[in-house]
Amino acid sequence: MGEWTDKAKGKVKETVGAATGDRSLEAEGKADTLKGKIKGVVEDVKHAIKDKRDEREAARRDADPHRR
Template sequence: MAFDDKVDNKAEEIGGKVKEGVGKATDDKSLEAEGKADQGGSKLKQAGENIKDAFKS
């Protein structure tokens, strides 16, 4: 996985955590769910990149 992909995925994960936290703090269930979805998508991308890396070796 390229370094910039790792950074992008981590930034997306952190952004999701922020959205989730703001959603919880403001009792905005939609924003909270969107944050959780962003985190899940980021983790899925990271897993896919790790699989690609495993086959490159």
Template sequence: MGTDDKIDAKADQLKGKVKEGVGAATDDEGLEAEGQGDQAKGHLKESVEKVKDIFKKD
């Protein structure tokens, strides 16, 4: 996994966690859902990069 891609995926996950937490604390269901979406996006990016790495090894 490229360093930049790894950082980008983790940044999305962290941003999502913060949004979800703020949304939960303020009873903002929209912000909470947006945070969950950002986390999912980060996990998906991370998974795609892991698959790319598997094929690069061959």
């Protein structure tokens, strides 16, 4: 599932688990929420790497007028 789906699913499980006293469901919800947060961080890192790569390529193109 996606980042936001995991976070939402996790919050629901966490809330239901806390409300019903089901510690296992609450823990599962916390794990799902954390999984969603980790997916978000991974996506942010991927985008940052791509942006830096694109910047480096643009700088190389600008520095060498024969390279296109």
